[in-house]
Amino acid sequence: xxxxxxxxxxxxxxxxxxxxxxxxxxxxxxxxxxxxxxxxxxxxxxxxxxxxxxxxxxxxxxxxxxxxxxxxxxxxx
Amino acid sequence: xxxxxxxxxxxxxxxxxxxxxxxxxxxxxxxxxxxxxxxxxxxxxxxxxxxxxxxxxxxxxxxxxxxxxxxxxxxxx
Numbered sequence: 001x002x003x004x005x006x007x008x009x010x011x012x013x014x015x016x017x018x019x020x021x022x023x024x025x026x027x028x029x030x031x032x033x034x035x036x037x038x039x040x041x042x043x044x045x046x047x048x049x050x051x052x053x054x055x056x057x058x059x060x061x062x063x064x065x066x067x068x069x070x071x072x073x074x075x076x077x
Numbered sequence: 078x079x080x081x082x083x084x085x086x087x088x089x090x091x092x093x094x095x096x097x098x099x100x101x102x103x104x105x106x107x108x109x110x111x112x113x114x115x116x117x118x119x120x121x122x123x124x125x126x127x128x129x130x131x132x133x134x135x136x137x138x139x140x141x142x143x144x145x146x147x148x149x150x151x152x153x154x
Contacts, residue, residue: 004101020135024081024102058097064143 002059003029007045009036009053013069017054021066030056035075042076079136080106084122086113086130090146094131098143107133112152119153 006021008014021030035042035053045055049063052071056064083098085091098107112119112130122132126140129148133141 016139017141020137020139020141023137024106024133024135029101056101058101060097060100062093062097064094064097065145066141066143068142 003031004059005031005033005048005057007033007035007041007048007050007053007055007057009070009075010034011036011053011069013067014054017066017069021054021056035072039076042072046072080108081136082108082110082125082134084110084112084118084125084127084130084132084134086147086152087111088113088130088146090144091131094143094146098133112149116153119149123149 006018008018033041035045048057050072052065053069054066056066083095085095110118112122125134127149129142130146131143133143
């Protein structure tokens with residue numbers, strides 16, 4: 001199965017959601033990307049349809065925005 | 078393992094998220110509650126910390142608000 005991708009920015013809300021997602025779907029089923037550190041991947045996140053983090057892109061390409069940590073605009077700044 | 082509980086209100090955003098959650102964590106691992114129909118469970122959802130639907134309460138009690146379909150106030154109305 002194609003993996004999900006969890007994008008976050010290191011914020012407390014993000015870290016909490018990351019732990020929950022890993023427990024729910026398993027660490028082997030999700031790639032974790034910190035776009036606060038890997039800023040070159042912000043473009044990829046935007047193209048996936050992400051507007052805020054934390055967010056999970058499912059294997060079929062749907063975006064689940066989870067709670068609210070930071071807007072993508074804030075991460076770019 | 079204790080199940081997660083997915084609360085929704087039948088809105089299009091809810092149904093889409095429901096499908097994604099079922100694919101990600103498996104139908105056997107989540108109870109689905111439509112608080113738009115089961116209004117007697119709105120109180121339970123509020124006590125779990127839910128502010129809007131769709132939302133997932135994890136087995137350890139954390140609330141993941143997913144995308145945004147409707148506020149609980151709207152569902153009550």
